[in-house]
Amino acid sequence: MAAQIIDGKQIAQQIRSDLARQIQERIEQGKPRPGLAVVLVGDNPASQLYVKMKQKACLEVGIHSEEHRLPASISQGRLLGLIDQLNSDPRIHGILVQLPLPDGLDEEEVIMRIRPEKDVDGFHPINVGRLAIGADTYVPCTPAGVMKMLDWINYDPAGKKAVVVGRSNIVGKPVAQLLLKRNATVTICHSHTKDLMDECRQADILVAAVGRPQMIKADWVKPGAAVIDVGINKIGKKTVGDVDFDNVKEVAGWITPVPGGVGPMTIAMLLANTVRAAG
Ligand code: NDP
Numbered sequence: 001m002a003a004q005i006i007d008g009k010q011i012a013q014q015i016r017s018d019l020a021r022q023i024q025e026r027i028e029q030g031k032p033r034p035g036l037a038v039v040l041v042g043d044n045p046a047s048q049l050y051v052k053m054k055q056k057a058c059l060e061v062g063i064h065s066e067e068h069r070l071p072a073s074i075s076q077g078r079l080l081g082l083i084d085q086l087n088s089d090p091r092i093h094g095i096l097v098q099l100p101l102p103d104g105l106d107e108e109e110v111i112m113r114i115r116p117e118k119d120v121d122g123f124h125p126i127n128v129g130r131l132a133i134g135a136d137t138y139v140p141c142t143p144a145g146v147m148k149m150l151d152w153i154n155y156d157p158a159g160k161k162a163v164v165v166g167r168s169n170i171v172g173k174p175v176a177q178l179l180l181k182r183n184a185t186v187t188i189c190h191s192h193t194k195d196l197m198d199e200c201r202q203a204d205i206l207v208a209a210v211g212r213p214q215m216i217k218a219d220w221v222k223p224g225a226a227v228i229d230v231g232i233n234k235i236g237k238k239t240v241g242d243v244d245f246d247n248v249k250e251v252a253g254w255i256t257p258v259p260g261g262v263g264p265m266t267i268a269m270l271l272a273n274t275v276r277a278a279g
Contacts (some may be wrong), residue, residue, distance in 0.1 A: 001226070003252040008145070011152050012132040016061050017221035019271050022124055023062040026278070027204045034278035035064040036094040036270075038121065042078065042102040051098055053137050057267045063274055064091060072102040079105060094120030094274040099170075120273035121206035123170065131174060134181050138273050145180070145265025146207060146228050155205070156228055158183035161201050165189045165216070165242070166209030171230055184239040196220075197262070208242035216243040224253035230262045 003199030014154040026249060027033060036058055040051045056063035068082060086095050095118045101107045111119075116126040122140040130137035139147075150157060162184040168171035176188045191197050200206055206227045208216050213233035221227060241258030249255050256262055 003255040005249070006149050006228075006254055006256045006261065007155060008035065008149065008256060008261040008264045011149060012145075014195040015148070015249070015265075015268040015272065017202070017266040019268075019275055020061040022275060027062070032091070032093075032278060033062065033064045033240065034093050034275045035066070035089075035091045035276045036096065037066050037068060037092045039068045039070070039079075039082065039086075039095070039097045040228070041070045041074060043100070047098045047100075047245045053268055054096070054270060057271055058274075059137075061271055063271060066092075071226075074105075075243075076105055076109065079110060080113050082137065083175065085108060087113075087115045087118060091179045093116065094118055094270075096121055109198060110176070118277060120270060120277055122174070128169070128174075131177055138276070139178065139230075139269075140170055140174045141269035141273065142171050142209075142262060142266045143178055144269040144272075145262055146175050146230065147178050148265060148269070149228060149256060149262070150205070150226065153226070155254070156182075157205060160184045160204040161202055162186045162207070163189060163203035164207045164209065165200065166207075166211075166230070168209065170207040175209065175230075175240075179205065212242055212245035213240050213273035214244040216241070216248060218244060218251045221248050221251045223251055225251075226254040227252040227256070229258050230257050232258060232263065 018191045038051050055065050075207050080138045086092050095114050097110055111123050114124055116124045119138055122138040156181050162179040164172050164176045167188050178187045180186045189196055197220045201222055203225055206225050211229035213230055213235055229243040230239035233240050239259050
């Protein structure tokens with residue numbers, strides 16, 4: 001039987017409607033409008049597109065958003081100066097620096113400069129550490145979106161075998177930590193993993209965050225598994241995930257499409273983190 005498709009667009013829309021209502025209520029109670037500052041350095045077309053999508057989403061739910069566009073030639077000092085200014089701006093509750101930064105800028109130093117209370121991406125080492133010890137914190141948006149999708153299908157990870165392919169700081173590691181927190185038995189795979197296919201085949205929950213088009217094949221997937229595809233890859237003009245969707249959907253129990261899966265969830269979680277940051 002073909003898998004149930006987890007429609008990220010629909011879930012994200014529901015989250016956005018709920019947030020819009022919450023923001024409206026806040027305003028009626030005299031609380032400040034949540035504010036997000038997005039910092040975009042250079043002219044990477046993918047970054048420009050992501051920033052545009054994030055700002056459109058903010059506008060739609062009633063978050064005040066402002067974009068700070070800087071040339072790739074900006075100095076580290078001036079960029080840090082802008083972060084300081086946003087850190088002390090009371091209208092701004094969340095700060096997002098669109099990554100990657102152009103060569104020559106020190107990403108780590110920039111992220112560490114953001115006040116952890118305004119770090120709605122959850123990339124500051126304080127928030128990363130809080131996640132690692134299982135404390136309440138800003139969870140990075142894509143991993144938070146993955147967990148929301150499992151919740152949406154009422155999938156309880158407790159006692160399940162979860163395999164996360166990819167160990168990046170922004171997706172693989174935090175997804176693994178969140179699954180562990182929810183009592184799954186978690187395996188993290190990466191480019192040095194010996195028998196990736198065999199690892200994947202054991203997964204009740206399989207999260208692909210690799211960046212290799214359609215790498216996960218149908219015979220890598222346990223029948224009935226929940227398959228969450230984080231990958232965004234271009235094949236010509238077509239966008240595909242890390243999972244061979246057409247064939248895997250015949251084996252899996254649940255599967256997320258690309259596009260229209262984890263992508264919209266990531267933006268919805270950014271909005272949720274910003275509303276949370278506003279207190
Ligand atoms: P990274 O490139 O930072 O990490 C990729 C990971 O995959 C690494 O851990 C790498 O291993 C591992 N890997 C690479 N090749 C293989 C292989 N052949 N076998 C096993 N593991 C492999 O990517 P990100 O985590 O940033 O992103 C992953 C994907 O998710 C990308 O397609 C990206 O575009 C997408 N993405 C989607 C988002 C969304 O909103 N939907 C948000 C963020 C990312 P090693 O560590 O050993 O190098």
